[in-house]
Amino acid sequence: MAEPRFLVVRLGSLGDIVHTFPAVAALRETFADRQITWLTHPRWEPLVRAAGLASEIWATETRSLACIRAILRRIRAAEFTTAIDYQGLWKSAALPLFAGVQSRIGFSSKTIREWGVPILYTDRVRCSATHIADQNGELSSRAGSRTGTAGFSLRIQSAAKASVEQRLRKQGIDRYVVLSPGGGWRSKCWPAERFGVLCERIYRKLGLRCVVNSGPGEEDLATALRTAARDAQPYVYQGDLDQLMALLGNACCIVGGDTGPLHLAIALGTPAVALFGPTDPARNGPYRTNDIVLRAPGATRDHSRRDETDPSMLAIDVDSAFDAVCKRIGAAR
Numbered sequence: 001m002a003e004p005r006f007l008v009v010r011l012g013s014l015g016d017i018v019h020t021f022p023a024v025a026a027l028r029e030t031f032a033d034r035q036i037t038w039l040t041h042p043r044w045e046p047l048v049r050a051a052g053l054a055s056e057i058w059a060t061e062t063r064s065l066a067c068i069r070a071i072l073r074r075i076r077a078a079e080f081t082t083a084i085d086y087q088g089l090w091k092s093a094a095l096p097l098f099a100g101v102q103s104r105i106g107f108s109s110k111t112i113r114e115w116g117v118p119i120l121y122t123d124r125v126r127c128s129a130t131h132i133a134d135q136n137g138e139l140s141s142r143a144g145s146r147t148g149t150a151g152f153s154l155r156i157q158s159a160a161k162a163s164v165e166q167r168l169r170k171q172g173i174d175r176y177v178v179l180s181p182g183g184g185w186r187s188k189c190w191p192a193e194r195f196g197v198l199c200e201r202i203y204r205k206l207g208l209r210c211v212v213n214s215g216p217g218e219e220d221l222a223t224a225l226r227t228a229a230r231d232a233q234p235y236v237y238q239g240d241l242d243q244l245m246a247l248l249g250n251a252c253c254i255v256g257g258d259t260g261p262l263h264l265a266i267a268l269g270t271p272a273v274a275l276f277g278p279t280d281p282a283r284n285g286p287y288r289t290n291d292i293v294l295r296a297p298g299a300t301r302d303h304s305r306r307d308e309t310d311p312s313m314l315a316i317d318v319d320s321a322f323d324a325v326c327k328r329i330g331a332a333r
Contacts, residue, residue, distance in 0.1 A: 196228025
């Protein structure tokens with residue numbers, strides 16, 4: 001029998017990759033000396049590298065026909081015994097199929113987001129777990145790992161850490177709380193103005209400055225937050241992925257919605273206050289931590305991705321968020 005050679009497919013995005021790490025860590029723990037190649041988008045290559053779980057990382061752009069042809073040739077030449085599609089989309093499932101990988105493991109129609117995708121797998125896993133990290137672990141178990149999930153750690157680049165420390169030092173910032181008001185879609189985001197009020201309260205009552213993580217297209221959120229924060233002097237931070245890891249890894253706490261930076265901070269061991277509404281924390285929330293999740297009673301799952309803030313997010317007040325921050329960092333109110 002040929003030695004197992006695994007192709008792991010998880011192209012994006014930030015939070016989803018973080019929730020895939022425990023499953024791939026279990027695969028690596030079981031097959032310590034075997035080939036595990038991770039296929040991802042170029043943007044997330046530094047993140048996958050930081051986990052140190054893959055023998056090789058192959059980055060590809062699925063919107064480029066030339067890139068698709070090149071990666072199919074590369075996969076075909078590598079002669080993988082098994083492909084595990086942790087993403088569950090047509091584009092992620094099709095690559096191992098067209099590259100001729102004989103054993104292709106993926107989610108059944110019960111779990112998968114895009115209709116019809118399971119037809120591309122040879123082995124469809126009907127998940128019993130609730131959290132997405134544990135569901136990913138069920139795919140690893142089907143591939144032969146002794147456990148579904150395992151622990152992992154992320155390495156922060158020393159150059160990125162030094163760069164972030166220098167930038168914060170120039171702002172007079174030592175200990176800080178990270179606020180992450182953005183998200184992939186606005187309906188699951190807590191209002192930026194409330195983040196601003198929270199920022200002002202953290203500064204006035206706890207003596208801590210806040211650093212605002214602002215991604216592309218989130219400038220309006222950062223502006224609204226700063227206005228609402230008044231004289232609390234929040235520092236709006238933008239940087240690359242390595243620098244974001246350094247920023248999050250050294251924070252006293254992070255406050256954010258169901259977004260990549262929140263899950264990345266949790267993976268780095270940073271205390272978190274997670275604000276949830278239309279997404280279910282039982283499935284997408286902090287994974288096996290003591291972090292605090294705030295979600296209004298009666299909130300229901302709604303992935304319609306509207307531009308308007310979901311009413312369940314509006315039901316979370318600043319007092320509750322501040323109390324959670326105090327509890328998470330062990331501060332007296």
